[in-house]
Amino acid sequence: MAELDKGLKQRIVGALVLVALAVIFLPMLFSRPDEQRQVVVDAPVMPSMPAIPEQSVVPVEVPEPEPIPEPPQPPQDQVGSVPVQPEPVVTAPAQAEPAKSVSHLDANSLPVSWSVQLASLSSRERAVELQQRLRAQGYNAYVRSVDGMNRVFVGPVIERAEANRLRDQLNRQQKLNGFIVRFQPEQG
Incomplete structure (x- = not known):
């Protein structure tokens, strides 16, 4: 059993x-639950764009920069080879507080900055060619025309020491013996 x-x-x-x-x-x-089930989405209506208040623009008067004496210029069609006397170095007293970052402004409240002048050429085309070559290599190069001469600069930079390093770097890499000048904004 x-x-x-x-x-x-x-x-x-x-x-x-x-x-x-x-x-x-x-x-x-x-049974076919996928055919019987219907999904309904109840989304809110898109809100309208908020009104943007109009801003009034007040014109500001910009003072004219003070002219500074021009540094001596190299001979025509020669790459910069005229040396410039270095700026005097001002040192702080021994009992002063630790160095603080101070913004240097000139009499017109514009930042003091420096450029390296590399060449002064009579040919505008040659000056632009040099500018384009320097820009292609990553330098901030620009051309200014003064008294029929086309000067090629690199800069501006805020610190004089940085301008010295830039001048030395351009001398090593580009074989251009430039000199440091105060940067002047273009007057327009």
């Missing part, structure tokens, strides 16, 4: 497993 009960138990367990599987999977086969 034990063998008969064992076989009967296996058949009953098998039948129960089949019924459980049928209960789980048959509804999936006969």
Whole structure:
């Protein structure tokens, strides 16, 4: 009788497993939940652009820069080779506080800055060629025409020491013996 009960138990367990599987999977086969389900999105209406208040513009009078004496110019069509006397160095008293960053402004409240003059050429085309060559190598080069001469500069930089480094770098890399001058904004 034990063998008969064992076989009967296996058949009953098998039948129960089949019924459980049928209960789980048959509804999936006969219904299509993706067709019955509809998604509705209730999004708010896009807000209108806020009104931007108008700004009034007040013109400001810019003072004319003070003319400074021009440094001596190299001979015509020669790359800068005239030396310039260095600016005197002012040192702080020994008991002064540690160095603080001070902005240097001239009499017109414009920042004091420096450029390296590399050449003074009579040919505008040659001056522009040199400017373009320097710009292609990453230098901030510009040309100013004064009294029929076209001067090629690199700069401006704020610190005199940085101008010295720039002059030395241009001398080494470009073989241009320039000299340092005060940067003057173009008058227009």
